[in-house]
Amino acid sequence: xxxxxxxxxxxxxxxxxxxxxxxxxxxxxxxxxxxxxxxxxxxxxxxxxxxxxxxxxxxxxxxxxxxxxxxxxxxxxxxxxxxxxxxxxxxxxxxxxxxxxxxxxxxxxxxxxxxxxxxxxxxxxxxxxxxxxxxxxxxxxxxxxxxxxxxxxxxxxxxxxxxxxxxxxxxxxxxxxxxxxxxxxxxxxxxxxxxxxxxxxxxxxxxxxxxxxxxxxxxxxxxxxxxxxxxxxxxxxxxxxxxxxxxxxxxxxxxxxxxxxxxxxxxxxxxxxxxxxxxxxxxxxxxxxxxxxxxxxxxxxxxxxxxxxxxxxxxxxxxxxxxxxxxxxxxxxxxxxxxxxxxxxxxxxxxxxxxxxxxxxxxxxxxxxxxxxxxxxxxxxxxxxxxxxxxxxxxxxxxxxxxxxxxxxxxxxxxxxxxxxxxxxxxxxxxxxxxxxxxxxxxxxxxxxxxxxxxxxxxxxxxxxxxxxxxxxxxxxxxxxxxxxxxxxxxxxxxxxxxxxxxxxxxxxxxxxxxxxxxxxxxxxxxxxxxxxxxxxxxxxxxxxxxxxxxxxxxxxxxxxxxxxxxxxxxxxxxxxxxxxxxxxxxxxxxxxxxxxxxxxxxxxxxxxxxxxxxxxxxxxxxxxxxxxxxxxxxxxxxxxxxx
Amino acid sequence: xxxxxxxxxxxxxxxxxxxxxxxxxxxxxxxxxxxxxxxxxxxxxxxxxxxxxxxxxxxxxxxxxxxxxxxxxxxxxxxxxxxxxxxxxxx
Numbered sequence: 001x002x003x004x005x006x007x008x009x010x011x012x013x014x015x016x017x018x019x020x021x022x023x024x025x026x027x028x029x030x031x032x033x034x035x036x037x038x039x040x041x042x043x044x045x046x047x048x049x050x051x052x053x054x055x056x057x058x059x060x061x062x063x064x065x066x067x068x069x070x071x072x073x074x075x076x077x078x079x080x081x082x083x084x085x086x087x088x089x090x091x092x093x094x095x096x097x098x099x100x101x102x103x104x105x106x107x108x109x110x111x112x113x114x115x116x117x118x119x120x121x122x123x124x125x126x127x128x129x130x131x132x133x134x135x136x137x138x139x140x141x142x143x144x145x146x147x148x149x150x151x152x153x154x155x156x157x158x159x160x161x162x163x164x165x166x167x168x169x170x171x172x173x174x175x176x177x178x179x180x181x182x183x184x185x186x187x188x189x190x191x192x193x194x195x196x197x198x199x200x201x202x203x204x205x206x207x208x209x210x211x212x213x214x215x216x217x218x219x220x221x222x223x224x225x226x227x228x229x230x231x232x233x234x235x236x237x238x239x240x241x242x243x244x245x246x247x248x249x250x251x252x253x254x255x256x257x258x259x260x261x262x263x264x265x266x267x268x269x270x271x272x273x274x275x276x277x278x279x280x281x282x283x284x285x286x287x288x289x290x291x292x293x294x295x296x297x298x299x300x301x302x303x304x305x306x307x308x309x310x311x312x313x314x315x316x317x318x319x320x321x322x323x324x325x326x327x328x329x330x331x332x333x334x335x336x337x338x339x340x341x342x343x344x345x346x347x348x349x350x351x352x353x354x355x356x357x358x359x360x361x362x363x364x365x366x367x368x369x370x371x372x373x374x375x376x377x378x379x380x381x382x383x384x385x386x387x388x389x390x391x392x393x394x395x396x397x398x399x400x401x402x403x404x405x406x407x408x409x410x411x412x413x414x415x416x417x418x419x420x421x422x423x424x425x426x427x428x429x430x431x432x433x434x435x436x437x438x439x440x441x442x443x444x445x446x447x448x449x450x451x452x453x454x455x456x457x458x459x460x461x462x463x464x465x466x467x468x469x470x471x472x473x474x475x476x477x478x479x480x481x482x483x484x485x486x487x488x489x490x491x492x493x494x495x496x497x498x499x500x501x502x503x504x505x506x507x508x509x510x511x512x513x514x515x516x517x518x519x520x521x522x523x524x525x526x527x528x529x530x531x532x533x534x535x536x537x538x539x540x541x542x543x544x545x546x547x548x549x550x551x552x553x554x555x556x557x558x559x560x561x562x563x564x565x566x567x568x569x570x571x572x573x574x575x576x577x578x579x580x581x582x583x584x585x586x587x588x589x590x591x592x593x594x595x596x597x598x599x600x601x602x603x604x605x606x607x608x609x610x611x612x613x614x615x616x617x618x619x620x621x622x623x624x625x626x627x628x629x630x631x632x633x634x635x636x637x638x639x640x641x642x643x644x
Numbered sequence: 645x646x647x648x649x650x651x652x653x654x655x656x657x658x659x660x661x662x663x664x665x666x667x668x669x670x671x672x673x674x675x676x677x678x679x680x681x682x683x684x685x686x687x688x689x690x691x692x693x694x695x696x697x698x699x700x701x702x703x704x705x706x707x708x709x710x711x712x713x714x715x716x717x718x719x720x721x722x723x724x725x726x727x728x729x730x731x732x733x734x735x
Contacts, residue, residue: 096717096718098717098718099692099718102690102692103690106690129717210686244682244685246682246686247685247689250686250689250694251689253689254692254694254697255694255696257692258697258716284702284703284705286703286704286705289705290706374721377721378705378709378710378712378721379705381709381710381721381724382705382707382709385709385723385724390723391721480684480722480725481710481726482687482688482691482720482721482722483720483721484691484719484721485720
């Protein structure tokens with residue numbers, strides 16, 4: 001392969017522009033998902049073979065601007081400047097042209113080769129919006145392609161254009177702003193000729209006027225006298241416009257975007273209120289919005305759990321005689337038993353992933369692709385705000401009810417590292433489907449349904465208090481909700497299945513190794529005959545403080561693997577699933593409370609570890625163990641008090 | 645900062661101005677000022693929310709939650725704290 005046949009492109013665009021759909025379409029199954037070095041942000045790369053060319057595609061994180069506000073933005077602009085991709089493909093949501101163009105202008109300022117893709121032109125047409133691609137191309141001097149990514153149309157044209165432009169040479173021009181600003185820019189960039197930075201001079205000048213922290217720091221190290229001029233020019237601008245110079249520049253961009261939009265867009269008068277408009281009004285309304293949300297989420301959980309229970313029993317039957325088969329063929333020697341522990345770990349993952357997580361993800365991505373998830377964030381922002389995070393965190397909680405692992409992974413949608421961590425910790429306190437099995441199988445069945453529901457309410461109160469505490473304890477400023485509200489659109493099966501597949505793959509990649517290894521270690525301890533000693537060692541906690549049978553010490557250790565094992569193994573130990581024969585109602589509630597909070601399961605711990613480092617993961621585990629023991633002991637004493 | 649206060653004060657006298665959170669669904673106006681830290685104002689500007697922009701309130705949620713607005717043909721949800729920092733001259 002010669003270098004001439006190799007092209008690398010990056011996809012850039014704002015959230016909701018359909019960037020992921022384009023990426024998935026172009027790269028198909030040839031993609032690799034990793035993390036940006038040292039960051040908790042996903043890096044998605046893929047390769048495409050087309051007309052004898054090898055095209056490497058990189059999906060930059062979805063962003064709103066290229067000013068250093070969040071980590072994603074720094075990553076994106078650094079990549080564009082330092083790695084110099086052959087083309088930056090800017091995916092634009094045609095129904096939100098003006099807002100998207102502000103970002104486009106920032107890309108063009110970087111003086112990189114940009115190709116614009118006007119995505120979702122079908123939705124724009126429905127809204128009566130006609131965009132002249134020819135005019136847009138002429139004004140910005142770039143190629144413009146129309147596409148409907150969800151149907152796959154216009155996407156091969158992107159690559160055709162890339163190949164065409166690669167073989168010709170063209171110039172790229174940064175957008176020009178108002179006279180006063182241009183004066184400042186040219187004065188500043190004139191001083192920047194000898195500065196040793198990889199960025200275009202004009203861009204550095206703009207960023208200096210914008211007081212971009214990162215660029216100011218770099219220039220200070222290089223030539224501090226330039227900063228003085230920048231400050232002076234900035235003050236001049238401030239005097240003329242009455243705003244901070246950083247706002248003057250942002251204003252200028254947004255006005256230019258508005259002006260371009262006026263020139264290229266024709267909007268036909270709306271004929272009538274569409275069905276989607278009515279649906280939107282209903283689902284965001286002060287009262288009906290909440291009602292619909294409860295119905296949708298309730299329906300979703302009901303479906304997932306009833307489907308899950310059914311599937312789970314099927315899968316159980318499927319695996320039921322594997323253990324006997326293993327014992328007959330591999331024997332019951334020490335290595336063979338450890339081998340079974342490893343197999344069991346994999347089976348356990350399949351037993352969670354297949355019946356619960358898969359249907360859950362599918363429903364979630366249907367809601368997401370439809371546009372409903374943003375409505376939940378909107379409706380729940382107020383309540384979440386009282387906990388200390390904003391509305392988007394609610395999504396992670398909902399996912400956490402299904403399984404904490406994807407719940408913690410989804411915290412990446414929060415803007416800052418602080419919000420991500422706080423949300424992830426709170427998600428570990430959300431009762432997942434495995435914990436629900438314990439709550440309903442033990443408390444719901446033998447103590448009463450009201451008690452079981454009471455435990456959920458209890459969990460909500462605990463999460464509320466933990467949220468208030470952690471937002472006080474973790475340093476940094478809370479971030480407020482800023483979220484574009486997408487229009488409703490018909491969910492695309494292809495997109496949903498693809499997202500589900502990616503999410504499921506990630507779940508297995510992260511969870512599988514650690515679940516298998518921990519399973520083997522616990523089994524080894526078991527075979528070595530150390531379990532009785534361990535449970536004796538734990539007696540002061542289990543028997544004395546919590547008033548539970550000594551065996552629960554061992555159960556809780558196994559519960560780290562999968563929380564419902566606590567119940568499964570208890571049944572195995574008792575030789576019956578009639579827990580009321582062995583446990584008093586008080587003991588059942590105490591055991592349920594410990595199980596709910598005592599430690600995230602091992603798969604969740606592995607996500608915390610991967611995203612936030614082992615120190616934080618360990619700290620969370622220790623804190624939660626201590627907290628759960630303390631809490632359950634108090635609950636036991638309260639129950640003593642009311643004579644349950 | 646001083647300039648901001650000055651501007652806002654003047655416009656209060658001149659015409660009917662209101663904070664975004666005090667407006668009701670369906671009301672329209674033009675943004676007069678966006679107060680708050682540099683980061684926030686920049687972020688809002690990058691989304692097209694700057695002084696001089698036309699804005700339409702779509703609605704809020706129960707118990708005074710976030711505000712949904714329409715700016716230059718696209719819709720945005722703003723946290724209550726943010727929305728309280730935006731002053732609008734009402735039509």
